[in-house]
Amino acid sequence: MDFLTVTQSLLEGFAVTCLLFLLTLILAIPLGLLIAFCTMSKISAVKGTFKVIVWAIRGVPLMLQLFIVYYLPGMLSPTGLNPFGRLDNFLYFNLGIDNGGALIATLIAFVINYAAYFSEIFRGGIESISKGQYEAGQVLGMTKRQIFFKVVLMQVVKRIIPPMSNEIITLVKDTALARVIGVIEIIKVADMFASKAIIWPLFYTGAFYLVFVGLLSVLFNFIEKKLSYYKV
């Protein structure tokens, strides 16, 4: 098997990896913010409920959450059919997308899991902003919403970039878990070569991750530099 063919196959798998990464990131950030607000809620029932949810999500392996999201709805449905399996068929026959159901199940599990982690980072960031910032906004007649978006948010952003970059880099590599419910991401592709006794593509995948994480690191450094004009 020549290098170019393998590279091309791996790239196809890596596209799925990247898609999973990007969609998870885009959806988990707003959901995480929402969860963060719920865990800081003044209503103790809301606060308690969401603290328990965050604890449960952070306390169970992501792989197990993948299995739960993928299999549980089918087990609970009266027909006993896995809805993601049906989604697979639907997407394949209507849009020609392969394995779409599994990808969506993965996305659901990832978004929930990462939103829980992000929410704790957001909460920490928001709670670290001094009371004086809110009070200054208040005596200047700003509304609560204005204080959050115009005063607090950018300070929180600056504070959470280092822990967020950690989580985001972890997410890149966690996408490899998706193969356990049949998503054909890059390692799964390499594994298919391995089952034909061609092992080296498995090692070759490392290069893809390294380049991607390298680019992300450059991006985070850039953002940190961009925000270095103020101190919080």
Next chain:
Amino acid sequence: MAFLEVKDLRKNFGDTNVLKGVSFEMNKGEVVSVIGSSGNGKTTLLRCLNFLETPDGGLITVDGAQIFPVETTNKKKSQCNARFGMVFQNFNLFPQYDALENVTLAMNLRVENELKERKIKGAEKKRLRKEAKEKNEELAKSLLSRVGLADKMANYPCELSGGQQQRVAIARALAMSPDILCFDEPTSALDPELTGEVLKVIKGLIDEGRTIIIVTHEMGFARNVSDKIIFMANGVIEEIGTPEQIFDHPKSENTKAFLAKADEQI
């Protein structure tokens, strides 16, 4: 009727009665200094006036309008806030904005609120917003020049000295054109050599005839600039009077003891 009337103002934090019935009045253009030892409720008094704390009882009226107690919807609250301005001990500037933006931010947001309230949309909104922003920037520039920071408008708080930061905070408070400007120990967080520049700015405001309440440990300054001195002890106004009455002829033993101690420190 006095411009500001505070009657029997009370505030508890749990079991601690911090303000146990504070009453005083002040006229427009007057300067009132609040003195007293630590923990006697001076900051709490200012915070109640600025709605940073909700009093547990009492009455506050400004210019004949009762502002506490009042039905507090958010909107009303922010309208009331416009009557008071507050300069904090530790500045509380917004770190991500430069000096000019710190001053214009709240003005511009107030414009947004007004546009929303008047349900103005589209091109008209854009035009009015642009006009207001330009006007606000002009005002902010003139305020910053007045506090001596004409050459620091583009600097971020982390690039300014404590004294400069506090002067930006003063300009920021002035921008909202409050009826009454409150200072809570505006120089306490500053190195001694920087207090002078801030006190000079405050003196300038006083000479303009602004209505000012200032909590301070700078006895000399309080004596020089105030129309009235309030001496607070144990959550009440122990003594109130002209600087001469309080500093030269204090009646209460508590006041005498406090002033003697303050003298010692100098």
